[in-house]
């Protein structure tokens with residue numbers, strides 16, 4: 375496979391190799407640390423903090439302190455910081471868009487977080503501001519798109535990944551809901567096309583029960599990361615990390 379690689383701490387993300395991310399979704403610091411402790415021995419390649427679940431999201435100090443504590447618990451596992459917007463399936467939060475961008479920028483200034491996620495369809499100025507910040511702080515920018523209702527056309531899905539690339543994102547991400555198995559095929563098809571033609575890594579997944587298959591085999595089609603359950607699930611169709619890794623053995627040439 376030809377896609378570009380991204381190195382974050384000791385993790386290399388690239389299409390064609392399995393890398394696994396587990397999300398933590400705690401409401402408070404104690405829950406977050408408990409989840410991190412459960413996940414750590416399972417050695418995910420990346421951990422995502424879904425901070426839209428955090429009750430003190432509107433207290434910058436509390437967010438930064440929790441990020442610091444998580445960093446210490448996670449050793450050298452890279453941390454992806456995500457405040458998923460409500461319109462793309464996240465929790466309702468008491469921050470407006472400007473406050474959210476300000477918080478993301480603050481988080482980038484810490485040593486705790488290695489990547490941030492922001493939706494590719496957000497306001498252009500906000501994306502550009504965050505792109506500059508991440509670049510200056512050596513944090514990776516993931517620009518993402520989610521549709522929890524359906525799978526858009528192949529062209530539309532490809533155009534979301536191209537849009538991420540056009541903003542100079544480090545990674546483009548797509549999570550969509552299939553209505554049947556041909557939607558899952560479409561997602562895998564465009565993953566392969568994007569991995570060949572875009573010079574940034576892409577992360578793709580089809581959600582729900584039908585889409586779960588894409589979480590197991592998407593890497594063979596070029597997805598640089600799959601989301602799997604380490605402690606709690608953060609989206610429909612996620613499979614326990616142990617199962618994803620077990621299957622990898624049967625799908626790898628080395629084994």
Ligand SMILES: O=C1C[C@@](O)(C(=O)O)C[C@@H](O)[C@@H]1O
Nearest residue numbers: 397456549579581601608609
């Ligand atoms: O973008 C994604 C992908 C995801 O929605 C999934 O389907 O696994 C899970 C989210 O936590 C993450 O931010």
